[in-house]
Amino acid sequence: MGPREDEGTPGRPSAILGGRNCYYEPEDSNFTDVETDLEKEDQGSGHKLAVLVPYRDRFEELMEFIPHMQNFLKIQKIEHKIYVLNQVDSYRFNRAALINVGFELSMLDGSDYIVMNDVDILPLNQELSYEFPTKGPVHLAAPNLHPMYHFPQFLGAIVVLTRSQFKHIDGMSNKYWGWGVEDDELYLRLTHAGFNISRPENISTGIHNTFRQVTENIVINIFRK
Template identity: 40%
Template sequence: NKVIDKLHHECGCETIRLPCSQSFSEPHSNDAATTSPAPSECEPTMEHTIATIPARSVIQRSSKTPHKLAVLVPYRNREKQARALIPALQAYLLNQGVEFQIFILEQAQRTNFNRGLLLNAGVLMLEGSDFDHFCLHDVDTLPHKGTILYSYPMGEVPRHVTPNGVHPESKYPQFFSGVVIFSREQFVKINGYGNNFWGWGKEE
């Protein structure tokens, strides 16, 4: 993907293409989310995704904090948004003194998009690294000027960075998406996202 390769070189973000080991059924005619059964290697548990992920080195940045943040950005056909997000987010996080690395996660199959599967795979890709919290970041969501913290989520619950009243499109009382920060322990405890939501939405 030439777009992804350009983003890698221009922005210094790591680009990871994440395949699943079986082919899927034909894509639906629209891209609405469906919950049809996924192949056995892609069951909705993080443990079943690990075998498909290649080992990659991780670039780390200097910081003022002992914590290390991995920003995971699920991506498909959003070049304009990615080009706006990456430099803005880099500057924002450097200003906050957060040690971070941005990963753009691109689905290998041309089937319906599966955001949850990509995020699970991204977390598993970093198993054994010293990243201790993960920012699950939509490509079309930019950080608000100085008011949103991307720091380590203290306590027992994750931090919803774009809660109701901050994200202009959060119309639903159970909305939990946009930008969410989990500690590694929190994400593993809930066993990640379901892997069987194909298309846009519903996994949120």
């Protein structure tokens, strides 16, 4: 997702998801554990994936993304629901806060794991599995496969986590407005919590043909500290 040049930070911006208005606070979220059937990890009855898509002003990409992902996940026989998390205010983009909103709503809908999937990157190789990540978080858009970002700590674009993994790290930080950094903090949260982040191995494609980057005519600063 690209940066917004609007200055300032909001007090309580809004997002629209599935026709509903949702609100989030610009502080780190504090997820609470409630012992209900919904909060218990699914054991053998089938998993449900929530595809969380942070979004703003990318309509053409979205129109390509949704049918592509529906077909991609149908081939893998993944039960799923796509959440388009649309930030409707004029402030700088807050990808992490949108993902936190989507996580909360997807749990109410019965999903037991999520994938954070940017709208402008499409998986092409069916060897990229969106299945339930039983052994820990999975970074599908690995540095050796992503068409643009190749530094070892890169943890953006497409990340799969279970409900319990996301809650264990208290979600993502809401503090970052604009482009980047939130995925760097996600990497730190996961590694500091002791999670082993896995990435695709021994697949038949590489940097140029594992994904398709659909964003065009956008200048992105890829130099990261």
